[in-house]
Amino acid sequence: MLVYHLPGTFETREAHLDLLWEAGATGLEERAGLIRAYFDAREELSAEIADGEWRDEADQDWQAHFKATLKPVRAGRITIVPPWLRHEVEAGQTALIIEPGMAFGTGHHATTRMAVEALSALELSGKRVLDVGTGSGVLAIAAALLGADHATGLDIDPLTIPIATENAEINGVPPGRVAFAEGSLGLGDESDETFDVLVANLYAELHDLLAGEYAAALIPGAPLILTGILTGKLDLVQTALDREGFGGVTVRGDGEWVLVTATAPAQ
Structure with missing residues (x-):
């Protein structure tokens, strides 16, 4: 599973979310001050959200995980x-x-x-x-x-x-x-x-x-x-x-x- 970790603040998070959806994210969540964006493949991201980090993580049903922790x-x-x-x-x-x-x-x-x-x-x-x-x-x-x-x-x-x-x-x-x-x-x-x-x-x-x-x-x-x-x-x-x-x-x-x-x- 390919996950993009982006530092998020209250002031910028909604704009960052919109940009991540537009870039092709299949899911988003907030965790420990980070926005975690799930992608099927590595994408070219705009400058406004380019300061994050790509990580390969073990595959999981992120929607099921989100529901289980809410x-x-x-x-x-x-x-x-x-x-x-x-x-x-x-x-x-x-x-x-x-x-x-x-x-x-x-x-x-x-x-x-x-x-x-x-x-x-x-x-x-x-x-x-x-x-x-x-x-x-x-x-x-x-x-x-x-x-x-x-x-x-x-x-x-x-x-x-x-x-x-x-x-x-x-x-x-x-x-x-x-x-x-x-x-x-x-x-x-x-x-x-x-x-x-x-x-x-x-x-x-x-x-x-x-x-x-x-x-x-x-x-x-x-x-x-x-x-x-x-x-x-x-x-x-x-x-x-x-x-x-x-x-x-x-x-x-x-x-x-x-x-x-x-x-x-x-x-």
Whole structure:
């Protein structure tokens, strides 16, 4: 079996995944900070992903191995599971079924899990939630399952929209309670629409860029949930939130990742 090992970071992994699929990878997985790409033969790779290492490994059914190692993820009142593990969801927990695929967001990454936990800690009944950078749709779907009146997921990658929509259907969320669209805040779309909660699993530089847009998209005093932030870049996010008048900033860490919550400016 021919496996290409590529160092991955949160900021670059989705672009790297797309390039590896385009290069002919038959499967992808993350393990110990590496993206492992399975190929039938050695391929010529673009410069953006050429710093990896080719390895010959013993043949195995990588899909069977992936399924065998994937476990349910408990995040507050939600347990995130692939379809074949739904029976393992404990009584009293709400199952959120995600089919692992090209869009990240199975719940196994610390950033996704912390964001779902933060949503689970809120009273979302009757609330309108915005998920910026929705990916697989897991955070918007979680919000709907937790009682949100409506959840909107935005992503600049059009390939994620049908995946997120399918995941919502798998979880039985009616179309009227969740919607996904291509786009993002701060891209020139004029809208007076505001939300009761905003969650964004992006990275520090984007949070810095979008902090003003977050404030404009939230009703005064509403919760903001940000993750995808490496510990070394926490100051950048905190400075941006202070600049835009956010209050009640709290920080929670998990390894090299942090989740930041805050409340929108009063005016």
